[in-house]
Amino acid sequence: MKSSPLPFFTYLLLLGGLASFLPGGLQAQEDIRCLTCHGKPGFKKTLPSGKVLELFVDPMQLRLSVHKERKCVDCHADVTEVPHPTIPQKVNCARCHFLGNDVGAPQLKRYQEYGESVHGKALAEGNTKAPVCQDCHGDHFIFAGQDVRSLVNHKNIPQTCGACHLEIYAEFQESVHGQALLKGIKDAPVCTDCHGEHNIRKPQDSASMVNAGTIVNTCSRCHAKVVIMEKYGVKTEQVATYKESFHGIANEFGMLKAANCASCHTAHQIYPENDPRSTVNANNIPKTCGHCHPGANANFAKGRIHLNPKDKSAGIVYWIALGFKILTISTLVALFIHISLDLYHRSKNRRKVLQDSEEVTKKVS
């Protein structure tokens, strides 16, 4: 595809004119030199290795993004000559995004967290596929996270992560969370809600949000909140009942082999209970429980899980609990009466003994 030179120069002139009115107008005029080549649609270069580098940059993208006031060489700082004698390096965002920078680039702790994360560590170990800032945030087309055009906007996160994590992306899309997101439900969790953003760690890492020791907390952030769950008819007592169960108590006290939310519901293939694909569907319960309890059979599914003995829906368990409650309260009342009678009887005896001794004293005197 070859573009005619006239519209391209017209475009550059227009951009120059427009850019001079923008706050970053001066920078934009300086960028015109770069755009002589990089502004040509389809501009690319084939490396000796055969790899093709797409080098076209839509200047309007940059002007609309959060970096609208930056000029090309602010980021591509190693570019000093045209044509470039060596291939310019990948942009290092930390040039500006460091604590105490004087250009006003936002710098929070979370940027440093990347170095500790599974992605940052992989990069440090020399994994060339490890994602860097641009892989998630984009390069010239960077917007604030709240902006729907941002690659890291809530609704775009699964696609952004899915660019590398393809299989999990497919699983997530089908899941109850993925389907909710497709329906435009803003409460639906995306990858970062459970895994974190810059602090993503391996599930085996105790600092990970999806570690066996932390996952209950992570799921509870939404599933224990009535304001969120009541909108979708999901019970919040599932969290409380889990925490009261043997699995929950063992987990609380650091016995991490005990089942947590994801052990039964899986991490990404979460479906409603009545969905035959769900691991907690009655038909699949023996297999799900069987992961930890070999020999689990259909009996495991005959009864409710996440049972609340205080709720009538618990059936026989509710009635047994109620019966014992009545029995215990009656026993307490009887104990109270027993103690009162005993004390009354003893005080009466003591009075009698005192009276008798007084009479004896009188008689003697």
Place this chain on the structure above:
Amino acid sequence: MKLDTVTAEALGPDPLSSTEGVDRMSLWQRGEHGLMGLSVLLLILSGMALAYHQQAWAQVLIQCMGGIAGRHLVHRIGAIGLLVAGVLHLGGFLFSQRHRRDFGRVLLRPSDLTEGWRGIRSAFSESSPAPRYGWFTPMQKVQYWGVLFGCLLMGISGVWLWFPATALQLFPKWVFDAMLVIHAKEAQLIFVGFIIWHLYDVHIAGGNFPMNPAWLTGKMSAESFALQHRDSSVSGRLGEKP
């Protein structure tokens, strides 16, 4: 039932005539009681730590027992202790005439209801006739049967909780849930109904303060016996109808 009319020769000298007091508990019974008391203490401490795991004091208890796995171990040691006490109890019944006699005396009779009622009435009115309780008071009998059935219930439901996977393979999950709630609630009932009540009775009630020594020495004074059992008229063969 002839159990409570065991011959006098088999029982030796009349306990009431003895200067040492009334012979209430044999060494066997004291051992059984001690083992049961110790086991129940372990069971209560480790059980309450689990039931109230969100409370700070329970978390301290769990830490003291070496974490949640240590708590499980303590609870199971207590369970085995209680089981052994149960076996001793059964053994006493099988091999000791005295224990069979005591068992006969602890059986509930209609007179327990009438005498118990009389006891309550006489507490209020001096003109009411005093009750005659016998070797075991109606309250002691109720406590014995409460503890016996309580332990059986705790033992049976405890087996479910000890071997959850096997229990779930053999019985539906709702049975497991029922066993769990029985175990937890029965524990509460035993604690308030039997432990607190019993401790009040043997340490405070009926002039027992600081304690009724029978659980250590096997004997209690004839005066205390007469006062608490309202039965000074009959000789050592107490429990028989006057």
